[in-house]
Amino acid sequence: MRAALPPALAPRVTALRLAEGTASAVLDVAGFDAVERERSEAALRDALAAVPGVRDVRVAMVADKPVRRILAVGSGKGGVGKSTLAANLAVALARAGRKVGLVDADIYGPSQPRLMGTEGRKPQARDSKMIPLAGYGGLPVLSMGNLIEDGRAIAWRGPMASNALGQLIDADWGDAELLVVDLPPGTGDVQLTMLQRHRPVGAVIVSTPQDLALIDAARAIQLFGQAGVPVIGMVENMAGYICPHCGEVSDPFGSGGAEAAAAEMGLPFLGRIPLDITIRRESDAGTPPAAGEGPVADGFAAIARRIATWLDNQSGLNLQPGRQ
Ligand SMILES: Nc1ncnc2c1ncn2[C@@H]1O[C@H](COP(=O)(O)OP(=O)(O)O)[C@@H](O)[C@H]1O
Ligand SMILES: [Mg+2]
Structure with a gap:
């Protein structure tokens, strides 16, 4: 015709x-x-x-809107490398051709502005929606850290925290199909509300190999279960110390604890990132190591690949329609 x-x-x-x-x-x-x-x-x-x-x-x-899914990165306690993993996973997934955005939901201790090199910048708004900042390599990112004055302590209470996070997630994410969310550490009510309200398609748990961190990780896994969010698997961080001088690998905190714990809980083990001073250095400089070359970048890429495969194998049941 x-x-x-x-x-x-x-x-x-x-x-x-x-x-x-x-x-x-x-x-x-x-x-x-x-x-x-x-x-x-x-x-x-x-x-x-x-x-x-x-x-x-x-x-x-x-109205063929993009289907946007949320991937949660959680941990039972702080300091185990949750933010480092979230940033580098986002970078590795983007490198693998995924359309990814990064949300720093750790409203009490936001670290994505430093990790993604957006410190001191303020997001603009359009039609009452925030426009994400372009982080390292152009990756869209939003963090409470970009909305508050530097160094000001945040004492959000539950509902305020949830609303603040809602604005980050409902921002103008463009064609992003996946939002990697760096959750606050711990397993309190705020975390539970966030999970229930925003329904991630799956969660990744990060832990160090130490016993105490693993007990906390088990609590986090319980929290996701309670919220009905499937756990994709566990990542072990700071496993094995790579000596910056001779390259020798030693195990100050032990190694393999998270893999054993994952097996015990019947969860997939997604990979292991060593304790490596270059990870800290590059992270602090706002250049995520996953964007580089070498074994560390390969390690993040391998974890990202396993997660991407999991996402691709999901049924449509947990799909969250993208809100533009
Ligand atoms: N694999 C690693 N090797 C070296 N330093 C790391 C590693 N993972 C994280 N770090 C460093 O440890 C500190 C805590 O990591 P971070 O990702 O902020 O933890 P969390 O978000 O769980 O509190 C940061 O200074 C970070 O650069
Ligand atoms: Mg953090």
Whole structure:
């Protein structure tokens, strides 16, 4: 069927058919407001009705919004490398071609501005939605750390904390299909509310090899279970110390504890990141090591690959429609 479609509309029209006098088409109205929808539907109807032989017109409208999923990175306690893992996972996933955004939900101790090199910058807003900052390599990132004055202590109470996080997650994430969320450490009510409200598709737990950290990790796993969020697996951080001088590997905190704990709990083990001074140095400089070359970057890439595979194998059950 040849129909003279308005040029602005043509790329949005698919499944154009004419059968027994009825012209039908699908019109993509993603991003249109109500007025634009009505106007473009009318224009399409007029164009179709003008085709010789058409007696009836049917237009189906679809809004093909990106499906956005949340990946939570959690830990039972602070200082185990949760933020480091979240930042580097986001970078590694983006490197593997995923459309990723990074949310720093650790509103009590935000560290993504430093890790992603966005310190001192303030996000702008458009249509009452925040526009993420471009972090390292252009990766979109939002953190409470960019919204508060430097060095000011934050004493959010539960509901305020949840609302603040809601604004970060409902920001204008563009075409990002996955939001990596750096959760606050611990297993309190704030964390539970966050999980229940924002329904991550899955969670990654990070722990050091030490017994105490592992007990805390087990609590975090329990929290995710309580919130109905599947745990994708465990990552062991600071496992094995790589001597910056001779490259020898030693195990100040032991190694393999998290893998054993994961096996005990029937959880997949996603990988191990060594205690390596270059990770700390590059992280502090705002250049995530996952963006570089070598064994550390490879380690993050391998963990990202396992998570990506898990995400790809998910059914649509936990999909969260992207809100633009
Ligand atoms: N594998 C590692 N090797 C060396 N330093 C690390 C490693 N992982 C994290 N760190 C450092 O340890 C500190 C705590 O890490 P961070 O990611 O902020 O922990 P959390 O978010 O769990 O509190 C940071 O200074 C970070 O640079
Ligand atoms: Mg942190």
